[in-house]
Amino acid sequence: xxxxxxxxxxxxxxxxxxxxxxxxxxxxxxxxxxxxxxxxxxxxxxxxxxxxxxxxxxxxxxxxxxxxxxxxxxxxxxxxxxxxxxxxxxxxxxxxxxxxxxxxxxxxxxxxxxxxxxxxxxxxxxxxxxxxxxxxxxxxxxxxxxxxxxxxxxxxxxxxxxxxxxxxxxxxxxxxxxxxxxxxxxxxxxxxxxxxxxxxxxxxxxxxxxxxxxxxxxxxxxxxxxxxxxxxxxxxxxxxxxxxxxxxxxxxxxxxxxxxxxxxxxxxxxxxxxxxxxxxxxxxxxxxxxxxxxxxxxxxxxxxxxxxxxxxxxxxxxxxxxxxxxxxxxxxxxxxxxxxxxxxxxxxxxxxxxxxxxxxxxxxxxxxxxxxxxxxxxxxxxxxxxxxxxxxxxxxxxxxxxxxxxxxxxxxxxxxxxxxxxxxxxxxx
RNA sequence: GCCGGGGUGGGGUAGGUGGUUAUCCUACGGGACUGUGGAUCCCGCGACUCGGGUUCGAAUCUCGGCCCCGGCCCCA
Numbered sequence: 001x002x003x004x005x006x007x008x009x010x011x012x013x014x015x016x017x018x019x020x021x022x023x024x025x026x027x028x029x030x031x032x033x034x035x036x037x038x039x040x041x042x043x044x045x046x047x048x049x050x051x052x053x054x055x056x057x058x059x060x061x062x063x064x065x066x067x068x069x070x071x072x073x074x075x076x077x078x079x080x081x082x083x084x085x086x087x088x089x090x091x092x093x094x095x096x097x098x099x100x101x102x103x104x105x106x107x108x109x110x111x112x113x114x115x116x117x118x119x120x121x122x123x124x125x126x127x128x129x130x131x132x133x134x135x136x137x138x139x140x141x142x143x144x145x146x147x148x149x150x151x152x153x154x155x156x157x158x159x160x161x162x163x164x165x166x167x168x169x170x171x172x173x174x175x176x177x178x179x180x181x182x183x184x185x186x187x188x189x190x191x192x193x194x195x196x197x198x199x200x201x202x203x204x205x206x207x208x209x210x211x212x213x214x215x216x217x218x219x220x221x222x223x224x225x226x227x228x229x230x231x232x233x234x235x236x237x238x239x240x241x242x243x244x245x246x247x248x249x250x251x252x253x254x255x256x257x258x259x260x261x262x263x264x265x266x267x268x269x270x271x272x273x274x275x276x277x278x279x280x281x282x283x284x285x286x287x288x289x290x291x292x293x294x295x296x297x298x299x300x301x302x303x304x305x306x307x308x309x310x311x312x313x314x315x316x317x318x319x320x321x322x323x324x325x326x327x328x329x330x331x332x333x334x335x336x337x338x339x340x341x342x343x344x345x346x347x348x349x350x351x352x353x354x355x356x357x358x359x360x361x362x363x364x365x366x367x368x369x370x371x372x373x374x375x376x377x378x379x380x381x382x383x384x385x386x387x388x389x390x391x392x393x394x395x396x397x398x399x400x401x402x403x404x405x406x407x408x409x410x411x412x413x414x415x416x417x418x419x420x421x422x423x424x425x426x427x428x429x
Numbered sequence: 430g431c432c433g434g435g436g437u438g439g440g441g442u443a444g445g446u447g448g449u450u451a452u453c454c455u456a457c458g459g460g461a462c463u464g465u466g467g468a469u470c471c472c473g474c475g476a477c478u479c480g481g482g483u484u485c486g487a488a489u490c491u492c493g494g495c496c497c498c499g500g501c502c503c504c505a
Contacts, residue, residue, distance in 0.1 A: 004478095007496065054505045060430095061503075078505055111430085113499065271505095286500065343464055378466035393464060405465075412465085 008118025018332040027123055027146045034142050036101040036125050041082040047072040049081050063107045075107035079122050088304040097130030115287030115318045124313025131308035136275045137250035139310050144256050151328045159277045160265035163240025171234050172207035186215050187266035215264035221248050271296045281322040290318040336364040339381045343393040351392050361421045
């Protein structure tokens with residue numbers, strides 16, 4: 001019987017897991033240094049958690065099922081909704097801001113391709129109840145900080161504000177579902193589709209021109225001035241623009257200026273309200289976006305008190321992909337430093353005692369369990385990059401000693417059995 | 430859901446116009462070597478993605494499924 005992995009899933013072996021763990025830990029360390037605490041939510045939720053936010057249509061992309069008592073459940077396709085659900089249930093009265101981060105796998109029933117799997121990992125955060133240019137700037141800086149710390153070089157952070165476009169649409173009397181449709185077309189970046197849509201809903205000439213110009217505006221902070229001139233007649237849109245300006249000012253102070261202002265970001269989701277940002281790495285095929293986020297009002301949608309939230313998530317697998325493409329060296333330190341090799345079967349029990357003492361002293365160690373030949377042991381230690389081999393042979397044992405071989409230099413030293421732990425402690429720590 | 434390219438031992442491959450025991454490298458296990466590591470030699474292990482069809486005979490031709498790679502759609 002051939003057992004196969006389900007489509008779009010992966011197995012991760014030792015080396016790859018070391019790299020992933022290293023990246024995960026680096027990001028987590030940075031998040032925590034900004035005051036975020038880790039949370040975890042269930043891998044499956046009630047199906048309705050996801051359908052209320054995004055409509056029945058997304059059921060096509062969700063792994064959903066009924067449990068034995070007929071409950072409609074779903075493997076989570078993303079983590080924002082579960083986190084919002086948890087917040088409403090447990091944290092509404094917690095002191096603000098609530099800063100939390102998560103790392104976990106999500107599931108989507110989609111056609112796998114480059115950077116897209118049916119089980120994939122997201123590492124992200126939410127900052128709830130502290131809407132301000134400063135918090136948005138801090139969140140964006142933190143995202144950049146993570147990537148810098150990992151040594152990722154060619155990423156681009158694009159920042160925009162949905163309030164600008166949305167308010168222009170409101171001024172043009174384009175509201176509700178129609179407005180969302182227009183935003184979706186903008187998100188796609190398909191100018192033709194957008195034009196067709198705008199004329200089909202009888203948008204006035206001025207507004208259409210204004211929109212088409214705005215969504216093409218990309219560049220450094222100076223484009224904000226141009227945008228301001230363009231939309232000077234719309235007060236609300238200008239307020240959104242000022243919001244963006246303040247955000248950029250704060251970003252500067254947080255020491256991050258390597259961004260692109262992009263007024264064409266729309267993020268297709270109805271619940272985003274103001275600031276939005278996306279991070280791209282080119283050369284990753286069709287899935288170049290490694291992160292996306294912004295400020296939104298999801299809590300209220302789920303029936304909580306009105307509170308703004310800013311957050312983003314890294315597509316963890318895509319970050320790994322980007323690092324690999326760039327051949328970033330990811331530190332992969334071996335946990336095992338010492339291999340204890342009893343050279344004949346009489347000494348294996350002594351070997352177990354020694355290895356266990358080492359482990360209890362926090363020194364990673366292995367011992368030969370099956371009576372391998374010394375040649376094989378040395379070869380094994382070599383492939384696993386174990387630094388030292390303790391040779392436990394009858395000759396030394398009679399004198400209460402072992403021979404320690406340094407695998408790098410090949411040098412050997414005689415050490416009293418009673419002093420093995422302290423010997424390695426000084427060597428390794 | 431749609432389009433294109435693929436699938437041969439654990440990993441990487443040769444074979445492809447049908448024809449005996451399916452090639453090579455590597456990894457792994459054992460040995461030459463009774464206590465010293467990426468060497469050498471020997472031995473061993475181990476594969477045609479699955480199912481149907483054509484045929485005396487299919488890894489090879491054909492149809493379908495599954496899976497992989499890339500793209501479209503979508504991307505909460």
